[in-house]
Amino acid sequence: MVTAIKSGGDHTTQLDQSDNSSIRTEPPSEAVGGRLWVHSFDDGSSSATFNVRVDYPARSQAEAEAARNGSFNPDWYDGQQRVQRIFQQTADEEDSLEHVTNKSRLVSTNYYTDEVTEAEYGWVELRTEVTWDNYVEPGEDLVIGPAYHRSLANSSTGAAWTLEVNVHESWEPSVVNGEPHTQPVGHVLWGYTWENVTSQTGTLLAFDSPITETTTDASGPFGLAGGTVLTGIAILIAGFLKGSFT
DSSP, rough: OEEEEETTTTEEEEEEOOTTTSSOSSTTTOEEEEEEEESSSTOOOOOEEEEEEEEEOOOSHHHHHHTTTTOOOTTTHHHHHHHHHHHHOOOTTTEEEEEEEEEEEEEEEOOOOOOOOOTTTTTEEEEEEEEEEEETTOOOOEEEEHHHHHHTTTTOOOOHHHHHHHEETTOSSSEOSOOOOOEEEETTTEEETTTGGGGSOOOOOESOOOHHHHHHHHTTTTGGGGHHHHHHOOOOOOOOOSOOOO
């Protein structure tokens, strides 16, 4: 085994690793791509689930096995930090981040590029899921802007990031920039996808108060109970791929 060690800052980086029983500590130089997306729970919910995903070819058998066990979360992987940066720049005092989950898995096929579809040890897939409570509420505008693509541009992985936003098909955007690919998603969603989103600037997508508030009286469809009804929200942001965790 030939190994070169370089000290930098507060960590030690393994530069050349021929021992497949070890896990390298630096970010992969072959990060193929990343995806950021957001998805709400059900119609009537003002919360959303942010997902970050990074895929790259495993660099050793040990790294492949670590990903396979479902709990591989290397120090250089910063999926949660990507969401936190967006939150810090756009959230209000009613918002909160909850239920952070980090997962990994090993997959045999890469979907990011047509040129390379296989890797010697398989593909490592890292994903972070974060619940954002009160992501958008009645009367609030929804803006997908610089906080999103700047957060991804500052990621340590250097991945070619994709941003995917899926919203209810009834929502009419007030702003659409960057020429996103658009398509129906499922039965009631409409998707906007920007490839290589870190090259974009300004506001990409905006909706003026997409969730409306409706009150009823005794003669309304909710009878004496009345109350407030939130229309559906479904927002999906990306970053990655066709695969999903089992």
